[in-house]
Amino acid sequence: MSPSPPYRGRLAPSPTGYLHLGHARTFWIAARRARDSGGALVLRSDDLDAERYRMDFAQAMLADLRWLGLSWDEGPDVGGPHAPYNQSGRRPLYRAALERLRGAGLIYPCSRSRRDVIEAAGAPHEGGPDDEPVYPAAFRPDPRAPVPPIGDTVGVNWRLRVPDGEELAFDDGRLGPQRAVAGRDFGDFPVWRKDDCPSYQLACAVDDAGMGITEVVRGEDLVRSTFRQLLIYRALGLPAPRFYHCALMADDGGARLAKRHDSLSLRALRARGESPESICSAWAADGAAGA
Ligand code: GLU
Numbered sequence: 001m002s003p004s005p006p007y008r009g010r011l012a013p014s015p016t017g018y019l020h021l022g023h024a025r026t027f028w029i030a031a032r033r034a035r036d037s038g039g040a041l042v043l044r045s046d047d048l049d050a051e052r053y054r055m056d057f058a059q060a061m062l063a064d065l066r067w068l069g070l071s072w073d074e075g076p077d078v079g080g081p082h083a084p085y086n087q088s089g090r091r092p093l094y095r096a097a098l099e100r101l102r103g104a105g106l107i108y109p110c111s112r113s114r115r116d117v118i119e120a121a122g123a124p125h126e127g128g129p130d131d132e133p134v135y136p137a138a139f140r141p142d143p144r145a146p147v148p149p150i151g152d153t154v155g156v157n158w159r160l161r162v163p164d165g166e167e168l169a170f171d172d173g174r175l176g177p178q179r180a181v182a183g184r185d186f187g188d189f190p191v192w193r194k195d196d197c198p199s200y201q202l203a204c205a206v207d208d209a210g211m212g213i214t215e216v217v218r219g220e221d222l223v224r225s226t227f228r229q230l231l232i233y234r235a236l237g238l239p240a241p242r243f244y245h246c247a248l249m250a251d252d253g254g255a256r257l258a259k260r261h262d263s264l265s266l267r268a269l270r271a272r273g274e275s276p277e278s279i280c281s282a283w284a285a286d287g288a289a290g291a
Pocket of ligand 1: 217
C-alpha cells in the first residue's frame with residue numbers, strides 16, 4: 001500500500017456577506033485539523049456568485065479570519081503553487097472539466113426553469129445547494145440523443161445525469177458512514193448554470209481535487225452535496241478527498257445561523273469587545289475539532 005499523501009485542508013468562504021460565528025467555528029475546526037495533522041491549509045475564495053459578490057466582503061473575510069487567529073499557507077493574499085485562489089480566476093479549469101463530462105456523455109442541456117422542477121417534484125425547498133428538489137426523470141432527454149456542443153447552447157443549465165438507483169457511500173470523519181441513493185435522495189443536478197457560470201458542485205470538486213486537498217471540512221448542511229461531488233470526481237477520474245462535516249450552529253431560537261444574523265458576525269462581536277481567544281476557547285473546551 002502506498003503511504004497516504006500529507007494532509008492538505010482548505011477554508012472555502014464565499015464573499016457574499018460578513019462571516020458569522022457558525023462559519024468561524026467550521027473554519028476554526030478545519031484549521032485545527034490541518035494543524036493537528038502537521039498539514040497545510042489552503043484558503044480559496046468562492047467568489048463565483050457575481051450578483052452577491054462584493055469586494056469589501058472579500059477583504060473582510062480574510063481580515064476577520066486573521067483576527068480570529070487563523071492563518072493559511074496558500075491563498076489569494078499569500079499566493080501558492082495552485083494560484084489563482086479565487087474561483088472567478090479559475091474558469092478555464094471548470095470549462096475543461098465541463099467539456100470532459102460532455103465528452104463522456106454524462107451531461108445534457110436542460111431548459112427547464114427552476115419553477116418547472118419544483119412544481120413537478122412537488123417538494124418544498126429552501127434554496128441551498130442541498131435543498132435542490134429531485135429532478136424529474138420525465139424531464140431528461142433520451143440518453144441516446146446526441147448531446148449538442150457546449151458552445152451551441154446559450155441560456156440553459158447543463159445537468160449531470162445521475163446513476164439512478166445506485167447507492168453511494170462515504171465514511172465521514174465526524175458523522176461516520178453516510179449513504180444516499182442517486183435518483184431518489186438527489187437527482188440530476190446542474191454543473192453549469194444558464195448564466196454561464198459553473199455550479200458550486202463542479203467548481204468545488206474541480207478545485208478540491210486540483211489543489212490536492214486530502215480532507216474537506218465543512219458544515220453538515222452540505223452532506224448531500226458531497227454525494228453529488230463524489231459523482232463528479234468519479235466522472236472526471238479524480239481522487240476524492242476525505243470529508244468531515246461539522247455540526248451547524250443555531251441562534252437562541254434554534255434557527256440555523258445565516259449571513260442575516262448580523263449580530264453574530266465576527267465584525268459585530270469584535271466591535272462589542274469580544275476577544276478571539278474567548279470565542280475559540282469555548283470550541284476547544286468542547287472538543288469541537290474531533291479526532
Ligand atoms: N463557499 C461554500 C460555502 O460557503 C463552500 C462550501 C464548501 O466548503 O464546500 O458554502
